Amino acid sequence: MSTVPFAIPRPTYPTGVWSWITTIDHKKIGVLYGVTAFVLFIIGGLEALLMRIQLTSSNQDIVSPEVFNQLFTMHGTTMIFLAVMPLSAAFFNFVIPLQIGARDVAFPRLNAFSYWTFLGGAILLNSSWFLGGATNAGWFGYAPLTSIEQNPGHGIDFWIISLQVLGVASLAAAFNFVVTIINMRAPGMSFMRLPLFTWMTFITAILLVLAFPVITVALIELYMDRTFGMNFFNVAAGGDPVLWQHLFWVFGHPEVYILILPAMGIVSEIIPTFSKKPLFGYGTVVLAGAIIAFMGWMVWSHHMFTVGLGPIPTSVFVITTMAIAVPTGIKVFNWMATIWGGSVDFKAPMLFAVGFIALFTIGGLSGVMHAAASSDAQQQDTYFIVAHIHYVLFGGAIVAIIGGIYYWFPKITGRMYNEMMAKVNFWVMFIGMNMAFFPMHFLGLDGMPRRIYTYDSNMGWDFWNGVSTVGVLVLGTSFLIFIINIVTSWRSGETAEADPWDGRTLEWSIASPPPEYNFEVIPTVYDRDAWWAEKRGKVQHGVPVGGGSDEEEHSIHMPQPSYWPLIVSIGLIISAYGLVFHSGNFIVASVGLLIGVIGVYAWAFEPVNEPE
Amino acid sequence: MAQATADHGEHEATTTGLNHRKMLMWAFLGSDCMFFGSLIATYLVYKNRSLEGPLPIDVFSIPTTSVSTFVLLMSSMSMVLAYSALRRNRMKTFRVWLASTAIMGMTFLAFQVFEFRVFANHEVVVDCHAPIGELSIVELSVRNDKTVGCEATGHDEVEKQVGLTPKTNLFGSTFFTLTGFHGAHVTIGVIWLLTMFFLSFKKGMVTPERNLDLDLAALYWHFVDIVWIIIFTVVYLFGVFPGFA
Numbered sequence: 001m002s003t004v005p006f007a008i009p010r011p012t013y014p015t016g017v018w019s020w021i022t023t024i025d026h027k028k029i030g031v032l033y034g035v036t037a038f039v040l041f042i043i044g045g046l047e048a049l050l051m052r053i054q055l056t057s058s059n060q061d062i063v064s065p066e067v068f069n070q071l072f073t074m075h076g077t078t079m080i081f082l083a084v085m086p087l088s089a090a091f092f093n094f095v096i097p098l099q100i101g102a103r104d105v106a107f108p109r110l111n112a113f114s115y116w117t118f119l120g121g122a123i124l125l126n127s128s129w130f131l132g133g134a135t136n137a138g139w140f141g142y143a144p145l146t147s148i149e150q151n152p153g154h155g156i157d158f159w160i161i162s163l164q165v166l167g168v169a170s171l172a173a174a175f176n177f178v179v180t181i182i183n184m185r186a187p188g189m190s191f192m193r194l195p196l197f198t199w200m201t202f203i204t205a206i207l208l209v210l211a212f213p214v215i216t217v218a219l220i221e222l223y224m225d226r227t228f229g230m231n232f233f234n235v236a237a238g239g240d241p242v243l244w245q246h247l248f249w250v251f252g253h254p255e256v257y258i259l260i261l262p263a264m265g266i267v268s269e270i271i272p273t274f275s276k277k278p279l280f281g282y283g284t285v286v287l288a289g290a291i292i293a294f295m296g297w298m299v300w301s302h303h304m305f306t307v308g309l310g311p312i313p314t315s316v317f318v319i320t321t322m323a324i325a326v327p328t329g330i331k332v333f334n335w336m337a338t339i340w341g342g343s344v345d346f347k348a349p350m351l352f353a354v355g356f357i358a359l360f361t362i363g364g365l366s367g368v369m370h371a372a373a374s375s376d377a378q379q380q381d382t383y384f385i386v387a388h389i390h391y392v393l394f395g396g397a398i399v400a401i402i403g404g405i406y407y408w409f410p411k412i413t414g415r416m417y418n419e420m421m422a423k424v425n426f427w428v429m430f431i432g433m434n435m436a437f438f439p440m441h442f443l444g445l446d447g448m449p450r451r452i453y454t455y456d457s458n459m460g461w462d463f464w465n466g467v468s469t470v471g472v473l474v475l476g477t478s479f480l481i482f483i484i485n486i487v488t489s490w491r492s493g494e495t496a497e498a499d500p501w502d503g504r505t506l507e508w509s510i511a512s513p514p515p516e517y518n519f520e521v522i523p524t525v526y527d528r529d530a531w532w533a534e535k536r537g538k539v540q541h542g543v544p545v546g547g548g549s550d551e552e553e554h555s556i557h558m559p560q561p562s563y564w565p566l567i568v569s570i571g572l573i574i575s576a577y578g579l580v581f582h583s584g585n586f587i588v589a590s591v592g593l594l595i596g597v598i599g600v601y602a603w604a605f606e607p608v609n610e611p612e
Numbered sequence: 613m614a615q616a617t618a619d620h621g622e623h624e625a626t627t628t629g630l631n632h633r634k635m636l637m638w639a640f641l642g643s644d645c646m647f648f649g650s651l652i653a654t655y656l657v658y659k660n661r662s663l664e665g666p667l668p669i670d671v672f673s674i675p676t677t678s679v680s681t682f683v684l685l686m687s688s689m690s691m692v693l694a695y696s697a698l699r700r701n702r703m704k705t706f707r708v709w710l711a712s713t714a715i716m717g718m719t720f721l722a723f724q725v726f727e728f729r730v731f732a733n734h735e736v737v738v739d740c741h742a743p744i745g746e747l748s749i750v751e752l753s754v755r756n757d758k759t760v761g762c763e764a765t766g767h768d769e770v771e772k773q774v775g776l777t778p779k780t781n782l783f784g785s786t787f788f789t790l791t792g793f794h795g796a797h798v799t800i801g802v803i804w805l806l807t808m809f810f811l812s813f814k815k816g817m818v819t820p821e822r823n824l825d826l827d828l829a830a831l832y833w834h835f836v837d838i839v840w841i842i843i844f845t846v847v848y849l850f851g852v853f854p855g856f857a
Contacts, residue, residue: 106632171643179635183626209643217650221789230778230785232654238663238782247650601807 010606011561022561024108025516029115030094031412034405036115037086040122041398044078045479047071049472052436056469058457068453069136070155074125076139077159080259081166082122084397088262089118089170091404092177092201094412098507098514099195101186101523106179108559109603114173116569121165124576128158135159138451140248141222143233143241148226157226157580160219165576167212174208177201186506188525192286195505196279199286200265203293204258211254218247227582242307249300257296259393260360261289263400264331267353270407271335273501274350275342278529281334288327288334295324305373306380314373321371325364332361347501348422352403355430359395363388366441381451384444390437399429402482409489410496414513417489421481429478435471439464504529517556557609564603571596637828641835644797648839651793652846655786659851662781665750668851671731671776680723681844684798687716688837691830701820707812710826713833714805717798724795728788731776738762738770750774787847794843797836804829 011022020028051071054062063071093111097104105111128134135155137145146156181202185194194202221232222244231237233244272279279285301309301317309317335357344350366388370376379385402425409417443464448455455461499508506523507514509531527533575592582589626632694709736754738747740762747755754772755762762770778788808829812818818825 107636175636175639175643178639179632183628183630183632183635185627189627209639210646213643213647214650217647217654220793221654221785224778224785224789228778230789231782232785232789238658238661240657240661243654243657247654250650 011563013561019561021566022563024104024112024559024561024565026093026097026105026108026111027412027514027516029111030090030092032115033086033093033118034090036119036122037083037090040078040126041083041087042479043126044075044083045476047075047078049476051075052469052472054453055455055465057462057466058455058459060454063453065453066133066136069451070129070134072451073136073138073159074129074134077125077135077163079393080139080255081163082125084259084393084401085170086118087401088204088259088397089114089173091197091262091266091401091408092173092205095408095507096177096180096198096201097184098411098510098518099198099505100181100184100189101506101519101525102180102184103518103522103556104559105176106184107176108608109562109565110172110176112562113565113568114169114176116566117165117169117172117572120569120573120576121162121169124165124573124580125158125162128155128162131158140252141244142248143222143239143244144235146222146226147233154580157223160223160226161576161579164216164219165572167216168572170208171212174205174212177205178209181205186519186523186525189530192283193525193528193530196268196282196285197262197265197505200261200268200289203289204261207254207258207261207293207296211251211258214247215251215255218244218251221247223579242304245304245307246300249303250297252303253300254293254296256392257292259397261292263356263397263404264289266400266404266407267335267356268331269505270349270353270403271338272529273407273503274345274347274353275339276345276502277338277342278504278532279334280337280340281330282528285331285334288330291327292324295320295327299324302371302373302376305376318371318373322368325368325371328364332357332364348417348419348426349403349407349501351423351426352399352406355426356396356400356403359391359399359430359433363391363393363395366391379444381449382444383440383448383450386450387437387440387444390433390440394437395433399433402429405486407501408507409486410500411507411512411514413490413493414496414511415489415493416496416500417493418485421485425478425481425485428474428481432471432474432476432478436468436475437471439468439471443468499531502532502535504532506530509534517558520556559608562603562606564599564606568596568599568603571599631824633824633828634831637831641831644835644839648790648794648842651786651790652842655790655847658782658786662749662783664781665748665753666731666734666736666774666776666780667748667750667783668787668847670736670748670750671734672848672852673727673730674848674852676723676727677844677848680720680727681840683716683723684720684837684840687713687720688834690716691833695823695826695830698818698823698826699820703812706818707809710805710809710812714802714809717802717805717833721795721798721802724791733773734775736772736774740768740770790847791843794836794839797839801829801833801836804832 011018013019013022020032023029023032050063051068054060054068093105096102125134132154135141135158137151137156137159141156141159144150181194181198221230224230225232225234231239233239233241235241268279268285298320299317301313302321305314305317335353339354346354366384370379370385370388406417406422409415443461446459446461448459448461455465496512498511500512501508506519506525509523510519523530527538571592571594573592574595575589578586578589578592628635690709690712694706694713697703697706697709736750738751738755740755744752744755754760754770754774757770757772758764760770760772776784776787778784808818808826
């Protein structure tokens, strides 16, 4: 490869900061994703805390209405795009190659690019606080709130462009995981032997591939309106703000399942392991996940029941929305049937998984209530909806994710977490979560609108708002416990065995933490719950692929680190800032584009491995 | 990525036997379907909802756009011939067909630039004696114009420049955004093909064994072509012919 243009020396940093910056190891990228997303989760949580403090009692003015608008918009956007999605991505990265018996993902450098682009998008969005104010039109950004006349600042532009950047990151990751899961399974790992978490990741990745282009187009149209004076959502020229709502929710409802399916996958891993039983009705759970993903495309207008679509479309969306509760219910019953009659070990991950079932079911039930359009007309834009989304996204996604972090912590770090502290963590979180969000049901039914910055004392909403704020403080305490547990255990926890939970899947068959190449010999899979089958002596030992292990060890060629994914991401972010602050010319954006193009070419001409 | 994984990529053992990069390209095209699908859906939602002209019936010239459509379709054929020549190691033939494909792509883009300019400088000529019912919205507005209209000037025939830009009306916004993003796709395709063309002069960069690199470019190129067939039908033909418009 002497003809390589733009040649710079290949990075070779075994340790230190640069080894992380140039890494393309899926495990390190997973850790980067997890830590970054958790920091952003804390930022989103602090935004929520500020809002809760403002709403603790009536007629307060701790934050101004303008800041309050920015807070709820940034809280929603941050939690969805910068916390739950990348926290799920952290698990995809770390766990998937290990579960399917692969040495890395299909495109390791593309994987690094996904992470750096995500980080860039997160910085871009949050830098808006210091560069003229954050976005303030809600995470859904309804037209015409976002028009240049109504909203002349840069906040909306930051929101548009950072969502585009995050979309690029999510799409790149989704392509990667679709290919990895289809094409890098170990011998014998048929689709119906895939671990459930891998299945749910696969379904999520397909949803991402198909849903993100829709929001991309909606955001492009909005950007065209704001920047070039086009008419997509300009009512004066005949434009229709409802089109924005359709485009947004055609993306937005699959997005809901993008957030929850990975959490369901995590729970489906934890429950069988700690019940010492295979998952009840494996095929049904897989099918239910697929049906949820498919039907997720047919329910978007239930976000728009009060728009006035007419009785026929409304009825259709009522029926599809109620129907989608069925596959979700099937999953809940399968998890319960797995626990039933098992020898259940209530370690911390199991507590979180069972907590997930309870809390997610409460959120699911209020979801079915909104599905009835007549009742939704009363609940629309009230705190009842806020209660619902927090039961499914906090009680569902976040509780499962924290459980997942405890479950895979020994594998990721090679150390055990503190079990006692983790159990306290769960109970404090469980109590705090219910204190914070359950009263919102009462407030909502009593008519308290969401997104108001204060209310009058004669409304009678003081008491439950006060309870809710105390609940948030309890929740905050639970995350302090979590951080202390994770940090101290990571530094000085007991050394973890390779298989501390008597695990079922292949990641538990290798050392904790796994070596860089994961599997010395690519395993052969003979059964669902492959590692249980092997430990229980149900199958013969794995036949190594490509000859004996000696030969194998010499031929393990791991992809080598690279600068280019980072450089392409940097080009993209420079471009993004150029698009936000364009002032009529796009010089900065073009410079960023040029850097990106140079990076793409250099990337293309750089071999995965340097020839020896 | 084009070159990178080729060293071992094409013979890499995969679960399905399909190459990773080819599967990635199919996943990307699936995603791109939703991208153009959303743009076309927006166009259709706003069809016939512009409050003022010019409209498709005023500006489109089906013969002109048919020529550029034909050129783009032929480029798909030469793409196939280029790929076939590369597989059979006929490098000269390969280069001829590859260059033809790129040139036809550039011809299409030139037509698009020309067309955009014509639309932006659209002149409306109105016969003042024509029945009012047969005039389009934009013709009516010119006829009744307070300075250059029929009554204002008293002429038998009046004319005015009423350009179509992205700002003019809903049709302008949706049309230029949709066809503009298609044009951007063609541009990327042309750059990709030219890169492969110049690489083919370097030893060992474009070879029959590494035909996957060209295969991926071809997949992309055909996809962009198919999208244009849909745009040409839905936007141009349905925009002009009675019964559809």
